Amino acid sequence: MPENSTTDAVRMPDESSLSRRVVVSPGMCSGGSLVFGRIGDWTWEAVAAACRTNVHAARTADGQPAYLSFYYYRVRGGKTIHPHGLTFGDELRVSSRVFQFGSQSVLTLHRLAPADLGLADTPLDPAEVYDDPHPDCMYAENFNRWIARSRPDSNRSLARTSPPDFAFADLPRLPNQYSPRTLVGRAREAEGFCAPAPPGFAVAGPEHTFEYTLDVTRDINGAGLVYFASYFSIFDTALLRLWRSFGRTDEQFLRRRVIDQKVGYFGNADPGAVFTITVRNWRNATRPETEIADMALRDATTGRLLAVTAIEIEAGKAPSA
CATH class of the missing domain: 3.10.129.10 (Hotdog Thioesterase)
Structure with missing residues (x-):
């Protein structure tokens, strides 16, 4: 080549x-x-x-x-x-x-x-x-x-x-x-992958909820469905908002290392849909730089569960002065 x-x-x-x-x-x-x-x-x-x-x-x-x-x-x-x-x-x-x-x-x-x-x-x-x-x-x-x-x-x-x-x-x-059938079925029933709690992790802070309006210029594929990869972007948008609420920088977000990410897809949506994304953050007790963001994405109007994800991340360090 x-x-x-x-x-x-x-x-x-x-x-x-x-x-x-x-x-x-x-x-x-x-x-x-x-x-x-x-x-x-x-x-x-x-x-x-x-x-x-x-x-x-x-x-x-x-x-x-x-x-x-x-x-x-x-x-x-x-x-x-x-x-x-x-x-x-x-x-x-x-x-x-x-x-x-x-x-x-x-x-x-x-x-x-x-x-x-x-x-x-x-x-x-x-x-x-x-x-x-x-x-x-x-x-x-x-x-x-x-x-x-x-x-x-x-x-x-x-x-x-x-x-x-x-x-x-x-x-x-x-x-x-x-x-993965049992794993995904359990995540759908529990509305998240972190049930039971991940070994060695504890919830860090309160649950957060963010709203996201479906973007027809980015999130809809050529078949008129919500593009599967857009779910990653939507979840990352919520994760970035969470990190900013912690006082972390965008540069830290870009330096994050994904160790493991799971996404379960349970529904699709029509143009004009608005989503609510609930986020719980888990932190490793012995390696505090390792976190899991556990999220559930729902239709804001009906409450219908559309997707869940768990993202295990090594957080990027803050840049030196």
Whole structure:
């Protein structure tokens, strides 16, 4: 690959996997959600290749558009590669693997490694992702469900469905001990991932509530749905407001290191929606620089729960005078 190329060079180590070399471009690195959007694109591409389905133009049996929606998204940062630590020209080796999760769902794992780390270009092993992650790598887990609109003029009634050509039977199965179904179901019921309380953490300060008006110039995708990566931005907007209330600077926010972030997606919204975001901040008793922001996003009018997240962060230090 030429040194100045930003085009992904893709190969398939097996029928369920994609491997690519990536040069980080301006469109995939920032202090916000760009990298999460790019990983989501890789998920769609991996599913399209592994399931032999036109994910970008999928249709239900009756000809209605079908969308491979995000139900659960987890990312874990490493010492070298972490969500907000990428910059122009960084070279990565990205390994992706797709697993079957029933007739209407699919799960995809990704590893983002420094290109010079020298890891074997073989199908990604779930045991590495969940039990023995490489300390320099970033890992992402995407649990996706096929959906379609129940009414053409609304994003509120989304039905589970799948396109008839969705070929999943030959995909490998994810070992049961790694399934996120129970974790996400519990988070939906508890309206957050921090129930029970995270070991070693205690609530730091009172609960905060922020309001956010859906931004149709940024938050709506080409299908007219709230873009999955916008949820990251919306939660980060609330986190930034919380940090400012602590007297922290924007520079500290940009230097934050995401250790682990989980997002559960439980609903969508129509243009004009207003959200309320409740935030609880947890602090590690022995490592006070490590915090968890536990958030729930609801429709302000109906109270309907739309998404939850837990972001474990190493807070950036204040700049020297």
